[in-house]
Amino acid sequence: MYINACSTISHQNSFKNENWINELTLLNDESELITPNYKEFITPTALRRMSKIIKMSLACGKDCIEQSGIENPDAIIVGTGLGCLADTEKFLDNSLTIKGLIPPTSFIQSTHNTIAGQISLALKNHNYNVTHTQNSLSFEHALIDSILCLNEEDSNILVGSADEAIPLLGEIIDNLGFEKISKHMTSGASFFMLSNNKTNTSKAKLIDSYTVGLNNSDPKKVINEFLEQNNTSLNNIDLVLSNSFGSINISEIEELFNSTKVTPVEQYTGYHLTNAAFSMHLATETLNQDSTIKRILIYNTLNNSNIGFTLLQSLEA
Amino acid sequence: MSIYITGVGVISAIGLNVKENYQSLKDQKTGIKPLRFFPSEKEILAGEVKLSNEDLITQQNVTSPISRTSLLGLVAAKEAWNGNEHNTNIRTGLISATSVGGMDNTEKYYEQRLNKEKEDISLITTHDSGNTTERIASELGISGYINTISTACSSGANAIMLGARLMLQNKLDRVLVGGSDSFTNFTEKGFRSLMIYSDEWVKPFDNDRNGLNLGEGGGFILLENKKSLDITNNTPLACLAGWSNTADAYHQTASSPDGKGATLAVSKALKVANLKPADISYINAHGTGTPNNDLSESTALINVFGKDVPPFSSTKAYTGHTLAASGAIEAVYAVLALQNNVIYPNLNYSTPIADTQLVPETSWNDTNEVKTVLSNSFGFGGNNSTVIFKKVEDVH
Amino acid sequence: MEKLKRELKEQIIELLNLEDIKVSDIGDDTALFGESLGLDSIDALELIVLMENGYGIELANPEEGKDIFATINSMADYISKNKK
Numbered sequence: 051m052y053i054n055a056c057s058t059i060s061h062q063n064s065f066k067n068e069n070w071i072n073e074l075t076l077l078n079d080e081s082e083l084i085t086p087n088y089k090e091f092i093t094p095t096a097l098r099r100m101s102k103i104i105k106m107s108l109a110c111g112k113d114c115i116e117q118s119g120i121e122n123p124d125a126i127i128v129g130t131g132l133g134c135l136a137d138t139e140k141f142l143d144n145s146l147t148i149k150g151l152i153p154p155t156s157f158i159q160s161t162h163n164t165i166a167g168q169i170s171l172a173l174k175n176h177n178y179n180v181t182h183t184q185n186s187l188s189f190e191h192a193l194i195d196s197i198l199c200l201n202e203e204d205s206n207i208l209v210g211s212a213d214e215a216i217p218l219l220g221e222i223i224d225n226l227g228f229e230k231i232s233k234h235m236t237s238g239a240s241f242f243m244l245s246n247n248k249t250n251t252s253k254a255k256l257i258d259s260y261t262v263g264l265n266n267s268d269p270k271k272v273i274n275e276f277l278e279q280n281n282t283s284l285n286n287i288d289l290v291l292s293n294s295f296g297s298i299n300i301s302e303i304e305e306l307f308n309s310t311k312v313t314p315v316e317q318y319t320g321y322h323l324t325n326a327a328f329s330m331h332l333a334t335e336t337l338n339q340d341s342t343i344k345r346i347l348i349y350n351t352l353n354n355s356n357i358g359f360t361l362l363q364s365l366e367a
Numbered sequence: 368m369s370i371y372i373t374g375v376g377v378i379s380a381i382g383l384n385v386k387e388n389y390q391s392l393k394d395q396k397t398g399i400k401p402l403r404f405f406p407s408e409k410e411i412l413a414g415e416v417k418l419s420n421e422d423l424i425t426q427q428n429v430t431s432p433i434s435r436t437s438l439l440g441l442v443a444a445k446e447a448w449n450g451n452e453h454n455t456n457i458r459t460g461l462i463s464a465t466s467v468g469g470m471d472n473t474e475k476y477y478e479q480r481l482n483k484e485k486e487d488i489s490l491i492t493t494h495d496s497g498n499t500t501e502r503i504a505s506e507l508g509i510s511g512y513i514n515t516i517s518t519a520c521s522s523g524a525n526a527i528m529l530g531a532r533l534m535l536q537n538k539l540d541r542v543l544v545g546g547s548d549s550f551t552n553f554t555e556k557g558f559r560s561l562m563i564y565s566d567e568w569v570k571p572f573d574n575d576r577n578g579l580n581l582g583e584g585g586g587f588i589l590l591e592n593k594k595s596l597d598i599t600n601n602t603p604l605a606c607l608a609g610w611s612n613t614a615d616a617y618h619q620t621a622s623s624p625d626g627k628g629a630t631l632a633v634s635k636a637l638k639v640a641n642l643k644p645a646d647i648s649y650i651n652a653h654g655t656g657t658p659n660n661d662l663s664e665s666t667a668l669i670n671v672f673g674k675d676v677p678p679f680s681s682t683k684a685y686t687g688h689t690l691a692a693s694g695a696i697e698a699v700y701a702v703l704a705l706q707n708n709v710i711y712p713n714l715n716y717s718t719p720i721a722d723t724q725l726v727p728e729t730s731w732n733d734t735n736e737v738k739t740v741l742s743n744s745f746g747f748g749g750n751n752s753t754v755i756f757k758k759v760e761d762v763h
Numbered sequence: 764m765e766k767l768k769r770e771l772k773e774q775i776i777e778l779l780n781l782e783d784i785k786v787s788d789i790g791d792d793t794a795l796f797g798e799s800l801g802l803d804s805i806d807a808l809e810l811i812v813l814m815e816n817g818y819g820i821e822l823a824n825p826e827e828g829k830d831i832f833a834t835i836n837s838m839a840d841y842i843s844k845n846k847k
Contacts, residue, residue, distance in 0.1 A: 095801035098780035126614070132495055133517070142470075142477055145556040151815045153778075154808045157557035158619050158747065161466060162496070162517035167748020170614035176631055179614040179750055180525055183468075183517045185497035191514045198532050225488050263513030264504055323495075561808065562825050621804060 052252040055117035055243035057110040101136040103214035106239035118243040124204035125178035129192035129211035131323020133162035186353035193259040210241030211324035236320030240327035254337040257361040291329040326350040337364040371603035374589030376446025377699040380414030414582025414687025434469035434493040437502040440547030443585035460512030463500040464522030464546025466691040469493035519746030523694030528610035540595040545587030545695035571654035571681035574718040582687020586695030609640025615749030626667030628751040636753035654681020665723040680713035694744035701740040
């Protein structure tokens with residue numbers, strides 16, 4: 051499977067900038083989401099109602115369409131950890147405070163599948179359209195579904211994920227005792243065009259994605275099993291991109307991977323439940339640009355009891 | 368490869384288990400009544416599960432906080448799981464569907480916040496839909512592939528479809544698939560804001576239908592492949608034959624007047640099942656009772672089946688619209704229809720829709736063999752799903 | 764009546780987030796739905812809320828909205844006749 055387009059809106063200068071992986075900056079308290087001019091991607095009539103999560107997703111989705119030249123993908127698959135939080139909070143607030151008739155727009159846009167639905171509307175696409183929401187593994191589940199599609203009769207899949215931060219979320223994370231994390235609760239979206247066909251826009255190969263929910267085994271064992279299933283081993287992995295929650299010490303993760311280099315991704319993207327999608331874009335562009343790196347493993351333990359794996363390989367390897 | 372259904376579980380307004388649901392269907396007894404357990408200012412007609420959260424927590428022996436959505440899902444999932452054992456040779460997964468997740472608890476938290484009361488922060492930890500599913504998985508001892516689908520009112524059907532596809536591609540041997548949704552103030556006010564919540568009993572496919580009644584509940588079915596069956600020795604109740612999901616790409620909430628997405632979903636599912644339209648014995652329609660859905664769905668049925676639309680009915684007048692759970696609850700009803708050779712009556716119907724003149728089944732019809740059941744589920748965002756069930760031919 | 768019409772235009776622009784539209788862009792007889800302003804059925808529901816919460820006029824059936832919300836003139840006309 052080939053990754054023929056990728057597009058990310060994040061706190062890095064990642065949108066429409068292939069060189070972004072060489073310009074990474076560590077997140078600080080002043081970092082902000084870097085957004086494009088959405089009017090270039092979304093019609094004014096559609097744009098006026100959209101919350102951040104929809105705007106980010108639609109812009110990234112359309113960017114992937116443009117990059118790959120695939121105007122009508124065979125499926126649109128989205129992962130989101132918490133869905134359309136801004137509209138959900140707005141309608142929740144209205145439903146508890148307004149007596150009588152309540153404006154419907156935020157209710158309509160509160161459902162998780164608003165993202166994939168709006169993309170299908172914008173593309174006039176009638177194909178498979180599904181939304182996965184399994185907290186920290188939502189993106190991996192969307193990827194696994196895409197792999198199923200590509201093994202069926204589909205050729206091109208638009209897959210991605212998005213999550214949005216709202217002030218209330220930061221407050222809740224704070225109250226749950228994660229003060230350091232709450233400052234870096236971020237929004238972000240990443241979309242990809244996956245294809246069975248290698249084209250002149252192909253950047254890397256997706257080998258596999260796999261999840262273990264409510265893991266009860268030794269992580270080392272689970273890692274080796276995943277690599278074995280894909281006929282490889284840690285010796286062949288040049289870089290591990292890890293997604294974890296603040297309380298985890300990076301040396302604990304490094305210890306799992308022997309001498310393979312581990313880069314924690316949350317220092318660049320901040321915390322949202324689908325930040326493994328940011329890792330996949332980072333991995334794809336790294337494999338595309340750095341010929342010394344052949345294989346990258348994305349190791350997602352943002353939620354300690356759940357593990358997500360995604361394995362990518364360079365086009366040459 | 369065949370996909371066998373070896374367990375079913377359901378909890379809804381018309382019963383707390385499969386047996387009670389079947390009896391109510393037969394007795395033509397609706398579960399839609401004024402709400403009892405949910406605090407509301409005025410009388411609201413809805414398909415409420417007749418058990419309080421406290422009773423459910425005691426009965427399921429689980430710890431608080433847990434969302435009502437998890438509790439309802441757990442009841443149905445346990446019944447479908449039916450005491451099966453774990454076995455390292457059977458790769459087992461769980462896929463649940465929900466649209467509101469833990470919104471019932473979130474509402475309590477948010478209200479405390481609005482009223483400047485001391486907030487119970489633990490209530491918010493059940494908000495995310497993934498947590499709803501993990502609670503069910505953890506009670507059943509399932510780890511590994513655990514996933515949640517959220518495509519509004521078609522979610523349950525999509526969870527079933529995903530389970531089947533994972534099995535066909537040899538990723539899993541056994542998977543518990545279904546969904547649950549609790550009644551919430553959020554969804555009730557939401558459908559009212561769209562002006563499609565009826566204060567009368569819902570009348571699916573009737574010319575004078577004027578909206579839906581919400582319901583709540585959970586439904587699960589256990590899917591197994593041959594390898595799993597050889598180990599568990601379970602008896603297949605029915606087979607999953609076909610499935611499809613399409614996008615209407617017409618409007619954020621409304622279905623297209625030409626029923627494009629729905630027509631595609633039904634046609635593609637027939638193709639996957641390798642069946643002709645004439646092979647369908649019964650259609651369990653989405654039939655929410657909103658002017659828009661029932662007209663669009665009727666048009667889609669005519670598009671696919673022409674003059675020979677098979678016997679069809681909506682069971683929403685029994686259960687109310689249970690959102691993400693509806694496709695899963697109706698999957699259980701489909702299996703029961705195949706087992707008992709019965710077509711369920713469409714309650715509260717009197718006059719055909721003027722434009723389509725389609726007449727649903729209105730009585731308990733057990734005169735003909737039911738070989739195949741086609742079940743529709745359509746959701747917001749133009750999300751259309753069809754699942755087809757058939758009798759077990761022979762186990763191979 | 765002119766005051767009501769202006770008020771309605773301002774309310775519609777704000778309520779429906781018509782960012783690039785000015786009061787002067789909406790003529791009294793401009794069709795609110797379809798090509799020119801691009802309003803749709805979700806906006807119609809928002810306008811029903813405006814009628815109820817802003818002017819105390821309840822519309823039980825969204826179908827009624829089609830004629831009432833055709834133009835600023837028709838809206839103003841309906842409001843002045845039915846306002847409580």
